[in-house]
Amino acid sequence: MIRIGQGFDVHAFSEGDHVMLGGVRIDHTRGVAAHSDGDVVLHALCDALLGCLALGDIGVHFPPSDPQWAGADSRAFLRQVRSMIEQRGYRVVNVDVTVMCEAPKVKPHAEAMRECIALDLGVTSAEVSVKATTTERLGFTGRDEGIAAMAVALIQRTNA
Numbered sequence: 001m002i003r004i005g006q007g008f009d010v011h012a013f014s015e016g017d018h019v020m021l022g023g024v025r026i027d028h029t030r031g032v033a034a035h036s037d038g039d040v041v042l043h044a045l046c047d048a049l050l051g052c053l054a055l056g057d058i059g060v061h062f063p064p065s066d067p068q069w070a071g072a073d074s075r076a077f078l079r080q081v082r083s084m085i086e087q088r089g090y091r092v093v094n095v096d097v098t099v100m101c102e103a104p105k106v107k108p109h110a111e112a113m114r115e116c117i118a119l120d121l122g123v124t125s126a127e128v129s130v131k132a133t134t135t136e137r138l139g140f141t142g143r144d145e146g147i148a149a150m151a152v153a154l155i156q157r158t159n160a
């Protein structure tokens with residue numbers, strides 16, 4: 001039995017000197033507004049994985065109203081979501097993420113992001129794809145107002 005899920009997340013730029021993407025710290029002229037560390041890649045991935053088993057979304061499991069998640073490392077969310085999936089008898093097959101922003105440049109960090117995500121999901125980096133695109137100066141990402149990410153995940157029953 002295989003199951004598929006998709007996720008999407010956005011965070012607006014705010015004051016700061018770095019962004020977290022795929023668990024990797026990237027120096028930037030701004031940060032993002034968020035309750036946690038604002039890692040759109042990991043948030044979209046969590047939603048994709050939760051979506052595989054119709055387990056709701058990241059905000060259901062890690063509510064923004066809960067002070068324990070203030071400034072949280074989003075890798076902890078991803079590891080927790082992996083654990084939810086494994087408890088239900090599934091394993092991650094592969095994931096694919098697209099980051100949308102004018103800046104920062106993602107490509108120089110894509111390999112580090114793949115390795116970080118692979119470690120937290122218990123797969124190899126060959127099972128983790130990270131891509132990036134501008135939106136050709138169109139829309140909120142095109143106006144350099146924030147970062148968006150979308151993700152797709154495939155999981156498989158471990159006894160399949």
Ligand SMILES: Nc1ccn([C@@H]2O[C@H](COP(=O)(O)O)[C@@H](O)[C@H]2O)c(=O)n1
Binds near residue numbers: 103105107108134135
């Ligand atoms: N934030 C971004 C956006 C894009 N890239 C890389 O640049 C290539 C060209 O982007 P287009 O939007 O013109 O297609 C793209 O293939 C990405 O590899 C990036 O690294 N960071």
Ligand SMILES: C[C@@]1(CO)OP(=O)(O)OP(=O)(O)OC[C@H]1O
Binds near residue numbers: 034058
């Ligand atoms: C991650 C959580 C944690 O409280 O808050 P944010 O960092 O604001 O990120 P969002 O993508 O809005 O997801 C909701 C929350 O689960």
